[in-house]
Every structure is written in C-alpha cells, then in structure tokens.
C-alpha cells in the first residue's frame with residue numbers, strides 16, 4: 001500500500017526481515033558466464049528514484065545501441081510498495097523527457113548482491129543497507145552512490161522526492177540523468 005503524503009515514514013527492514021533475503025524465482029545468478037554488464041539501481045521504496053534511474057539508464061543504453069551489453073533493473077530496500085507501478089509523478093516527469101518507466105517495485109535480495117556487477121544507491125541510507133546485505137553474502141559487486149558520477153555536486157545524494165511536489169521530481173530527473181550519462185560512459189569503456 002502506498003504511504004499517503006504526510007504519513008510517517010515506514011521503518012527500515014531489519015536483520016530479521018526474511019523477505020529481504022528471499023531469492024527471486026527468475027534470477028539468473030550465473031554472473032561469470034554473463035556477457036552483459038548488470039546494473040541495479042536502489043532507493044527506499046522503488047517507486048520514485050530508482051525506477052527513474054533504471055528508465056533513464058535504459059533509455060541512454062538504447063540510444064547508444066548498447067542494449068545487448070547491459071542488464072538493468074531497480075529495487076528498494078523497503079518492501080512497502082512491492083508490486084506497484086512507479087509513482088505517477090515520477091512517470092510524468094520521465095514521459096515529459098521521452099522516457100517510459102516500465103518497472104514494478106520489488107525489494108532487494110541477497111541474490112541481487114551476488115548477481116549484479118554494479119549496485120548503485122540513491123542515498124547513504126540505501127548505501128548502508130546494501131553494504132550490510134553485501135557483507136552477509138561476501139558480494140564482490142561494485143557498490144556506489146549514483147551521484148559519485150554527477151558532474152554537479154558529485155558525491156552527494158539523490159534527495160527523496162516522495163513527500164514533496166512536482167519540482168522535486170524534475171530536480172531528481174536532472175541529477176539522475178546527468179549521473180547516468182557519466183555512469184554509462186564509464187561502464188561502456190570498461
């Protein structure tokens with residue numbers, strides 16, 4: 001169920017949250033045989049920032065003719081919105097820029113840390129939760145903040161736009177787009 005504006009923020013999953021450890025049934029975790037670079041974008045709810053990052057990165061990959069070289073997905077550290085489409089405000093700002101968002105919210109799993117080559121967090125709270133799961137699995141994924149790749153205020157966070165207005169989503173779109181352009185340049189050169 002989507003939290004209403006003004007509602008208190010749900011709690012983070014704990015070490016005892018078994019749902020964060022369940023493997024998705026369709027996951028191919030055979031990373032060494034994969035010819036593609038796999039990238040997972042992660043935020044809290046997986047309905048605003050990480051679906052935007054996934055959609056923008058896929059759009060840039062497609063525009064560069066590199067669709068066969070990348071596997072792209074997104075997930076949330078929380079489970080409250082699992083199964084939902086992206087937030088309507090995220091979908092609107094994306095479509096205004098010619099980007100379609102096709103994801104359904106899901107929660108990150110331990111298998112994600114085994115499978116994905118790059119795991120990209122929107123903020124430091126996500127980063128801490130990802131690193132906690134990675135530590136439990138012995139993952140060798142590259143784990144970064146998305147804005148390490150931004151040309152403006154690099155190293156900063158992508159702010160959570162959920163409780164704000166449309167301008168927050170445009171701001172998020174622009175910083176995610178800038179960062180994804182640099183991230184793609186980095187990964188295609190690797």
Ligand code: 4NP
Pocket residue numbers: 002003008009010043044045046047048049050080160161162
């Ligand atoms: P996201 O935004 O992490 O960018 O998907 C949020 C979505 C939902 C909530 C918080 C942030 N929530 O509190 O339900």
